[in-house]
Amino acid sequence: MRTNLSVEEALSLVLEEARGELSVEELPLKEAYGRVLAEDLASKVDHPDQDDTAIDGYACREEDTRSASPETPVRLRVIGEAPAGRPFPGEVGPGEAVAVYTGAPIPKGADAVVRVEDTRREGEHVLLFAPANPKDIRPKGDDLKKGEVYLKRGDLLTPGRLGLAAAMGYPRLKVFRRPRVGILSTGDEVVEPGEPLPFGGVYNSNAYSLWGMVLEAGGEPVLLGKVPDDPEAVLARLGEAGPLDLLLTSGGVSMGAYDVVRRVLERHGEVIFWKVKQQPGGPLLWARLRGLPVLGLPGNPVSSMVTFFLYGRAFLFRLLKRTDPPYRSLKARALTPFKGAKGKKVFRRGVLSFEEGLVVRSTGNQSSGVLRSMAFGNALVVLPPDQDVREGEVVEVIPLTFVL
Known part of the structure; x- marks a missing residue:
């Protein structure tokens, strides 16, 4: 097991596991929106077909x-x-x-x-x-020329690309099957929304944040419920997960006596790495369990979402052979200061906007337990290790594509 990796080293190891080939299914155009094309498409017609x-x-x-x-x-x-x-x-x-x-x-x-x-x-x-x-x-063929490829294997089928496929003469499209992603929550303190909240309890927000993020990334989320901080219960639930392409666990991967997911995977699977030099989300775990890739996410809500966005989303994009990158990096002028961390790459939550150029401001409290920062922030502000950013300086930002 490797530990204390850089973000770049950890991401490389995650992507190495996305080697499988998803099966292909054929869908009518009206059901193919948001899916990933599994073959190149050449136009069947000229458009226009004459001047x-x-x-x-x-x-x-x-x-x-x-x-x-x-x-x-x-x-x-x-x-x-x-x-x-x-x-x-x-x-x-x-x-x-x-x-x-x-x-x-x-x-x-x-x-x-x-x-x-x-x-x-x-x-x-x-x-x-x-x-x-x-x-x-x-002129004839000004938009489309018969026999020319306009859509590629791995292209996400957006509204414009669906229209283009229709214009090229395709009533049905071959797309990759959605990767099935299990979502397992751990912790005696975790309670489902709607249930009475005991003293010291927390509602299971992570499962539903991850549900949305998996959908947005092109996967099929499978909620596996919650298990208590008991190794046998965790192992039993993992064994019941059914056919999956990726398993996400939320919580139980840090260093506490009740962080049982890591101990279960160390004993019954293979832990590829544990702990990444980043903030938030340092106690990230990447493992295999009976051939199934397992991404062990921290339990804090912000840490869980940030680490899935950086690693889980990238894994699904690679598995789906997507031609677009899982995220893009931009430069923006900071309207507020952002604090870095010693020896760690930091991802602060910010609000990105265009005001005489791209600018970004902090969402406020940057604690990894403040879920509001992921609900209303729309970008991650990236700080290299040991580096603060002052107001007015240019900083790297990664837009959060799942935020309106």
Whole structure:
């Protein structure tokens, strides 16, 4: 077992375990939102499938309209119209125009379009007060070219990507199965919300914070309930967890006499590392139990969420073969000071906003037990070991993507 690792060393060991290949399932488009694509997608069609108009107006020959102006309008004879989906069957000749509407194919013989705002209809003719513009024609394949790959294996299916898949001609998509993530809470003091709260008790907030974070990261959370601080009870519940891709335990990984998760895993599994030089979340544990990866999270609410965000989320992204990173680092100007810690990388909670550039301010009390900082803060302020940040200095921030 390794101990007292840097954040970077710990993350590398976690990602090494994300080696499995998730099974693939095929879903209709309306059920694929938020899933991860399991194959490259090449367009089945050109889009548009022929030259079409980007505006409402009149399709005509550009050379017939070059002299058009408000003072000297050009008169053209309107020989028909072409709504979207109903192409004009004839050909535009000299001095002629066809009324076209956005998305309609450009009639044969026309090579430009004049905006309807620059015209006035007079019976069978139209007056043009500006020249027609060839740039208002969208060429065939301007958006999509048949056979070209636009979506990649590992892409998260956002609303725009779902629409793109539909535009390419796909009614169903192959996606990776959601990784099943067990969430096990420990501690005699932990009580389910709604139950009477005994003296010294705490409601089980971690299970539900982690439930949301697992969902947001693309996993399928499985609540395994709470077990007391008893090694046999912990081991029994772990054995009942069923098929999982990752197990999260909350609490029981520190150095106290009642921190039984670590002792159970040391005895019955393999602890890969314990303790990371970071704050909050130092007593993090990474282990295997009968081949199942186990991320032992600290019991304090902030520590639990921060460590899952940094390590568990990254594990799920790697398992899902996602093409986007699990988090991104930005630079912002500090509007409040942030205190570092000796020998530890620190993740303070902050509120990131744009005020003549990116700025970040503290959420206030930075105790790892103050869950409000994760409910209303929207970023982690990253401080290297032994380094404080003063007001006005530039600091690294990681946006918390699960916060609105």
